[in-house]
Amino acid sequence: MSDLKNKAINILEELGLEKWMKNIQIMGDEVMLEVVSHSPTMHERKKLENALKTTFAQRMPEAKLNLRISIDVPQKPIEIKGKPIDGVKNIIAIASGKGGVGKSTVTANLAISLQKMGFKVGLLDADIYGPSMPTMFDLEGEKPYSVTVDGVNKMGPVENYGVKMLSIGFFISGNDQAVVWRGPMASKALKQMLWDAHWGELDFLLIDLPPGTGDIHLSIVQQVPVTGAIIVSTPQNVALADVRKGVAMFNMESINVPVLGVIENMSYFTPAELPDNKYYIFGKDGARDMAEKLHIPFLGEIPLIQSIREASDVGRPAALQDHTPVSEIYEKITQNMVESLVERNENLPPTEAVRITTMAGCSTPRKF
Ligand SMILES: Nc1ncnc2c1ncn2[C@@H]1O[C@H](COP(=O)(O)OP(=O)(O)OP(=O)(O)O)[C@@H](O)[C@H]1O
Numbered sequence: 001m002s003d004l005k006n007k008a009i010n011i012l013e014e015l016g017l018e019k020w021m022k023n024i025q026i027m028g029d030e031v032m033l034e035v036v037s038h039s040p041t042m043h044e045r046k047k048l049e050n051a052l053k054t055t056f057a058q059r060m061p062e063a064k065l066n067l068r069i070s071i072d073v074p075q076k077p078i079e080i081k082g083k084p085i086d087g088v089k090n091i092i093a094i095a096s097g098k099g100g101v102g103k104s105t106v107t108a109n110l111a112i113s114l115q116k117m118g119f120k121v122g123l124l125d126a127d128i129y130g131p132s133m134p135t136m137f138d139l140e141g142e143k144p145y146s147v148t149v150d151g152v153n154k155m156g157p158v159e160n161y162g163v164k165m166l167s168i169g170f171f172i173s174g175n176d177q178a179v180v181w182r183g184p185m186a187s188k189a190l191k192q193m194l195w196d197a198h199w200g201e202l203d204f205l206l207i208d209l210p211p212g213t214g215d216i217h218l219s220i221v222q223q224v225p226v227t228g229a230i231i232v233s234t235p236q237n238v239a240l241a242d243v244r245k246g247v248a249m250f251n252m253e254s255i256n257v258p259v260l261g262v263i264e265n266m267s268y269f270t271p272a273e274l275p276d277n278k279y280y281i282f283g284k285d286g287a288r289d290m291a292e293k294l295h296i297p298f299l300g301e302i303p304l305i306q307s308i309r310e311a312s313d314v315g316r317p318a319a320l321q322d323h324t325p326v327s328e329i330y331e332k333i334t335q336n337m338v339e340s341l342v343e344r345n346e347n348l349p350p351t352e353a354v355r356i357t358t359m360a361g362c363s364t365p366r367k368f
């Protein structure tokens, strides 16, 4: 080993920095040294740099120090609570503070948009008060089938438009529509649909939560390892007040689920005969402003359009159409959701983040 190299290593040992040395090369009288800093702060890095430069200048005046400090800060992983579901990569809970804001319609169209982007998608309709996914996916009257996986009996999701689905509605027979699901019964059915089901490999499992922030929500989001939550709201003040409650619920310490963003539904109405006119029936920009106030991403706005309602009612969500203004609105919102997910999901390995953003047609992630 060259003299200069020996001397340099001695200095690092004296400073207690030998473990942080990543690389050392000697070129003539130049010492090319790379040291790793485990602190993200500029201040700490500057301190390290000054200490090394001063000591090298004093002890090795004959050498020229070419110093590089790289940063390696261990990422604090998001704590994923609950029991994972085999094969399911990302679980997204879709919530709304208030009922009737279009949460299920948004969820159905998000699922379709994700599927069209090439993702493997599942949808769990957990709305015990009014499961509407079977209707929206033209699956009324269907029943999950039974499948044996490794000798264990599992529930096989029903599938349409490339989206796998289980709904609390599949457990209600035609005459029982008025059944009020009691807490424990609903909880049991939901647990079965999550862990006793054969979802297979999924990139995304979307959960359509019941409206509100009650016990059933707490029990789902505490038991299921939810990757992120989305909140749907209209711009109306009464709905927005509940957005705040929804965000507060996901931020609770015992839940701690990152909110990926807010989607504003029924933002304005444009009559077909006056396509340039926008009528802000429920108020303007309410959800956008609320998202800003709460420091969460705003994922986009969906106008009030008759064809969205009609498409859901006939069991063919509007996002199934190609290159229509409506399907493009859903596509953009879905891309924004994926970008937000990749940004928030610090556990996602870079390759997975790139795969997801590429499939969604978003720009490459800003981080990494
Ligand atoms: N952007 C939209 N344009 C027109 N109609 C819409 C739009 N979004 C939702 N709707 C309609 O509004 C009604 C309520 O929507 P949806 O059932 O999705 O709301 P929800 O929040 O899931 O309600 P619930 O609280 O009952 O579960 C439905 O008839 C739906 O077709």
Ligand SMILES: [Mg+2]
Pocket: 103, 104, 105, 127, 130, 132
């Ligand atoms: Mg609903």
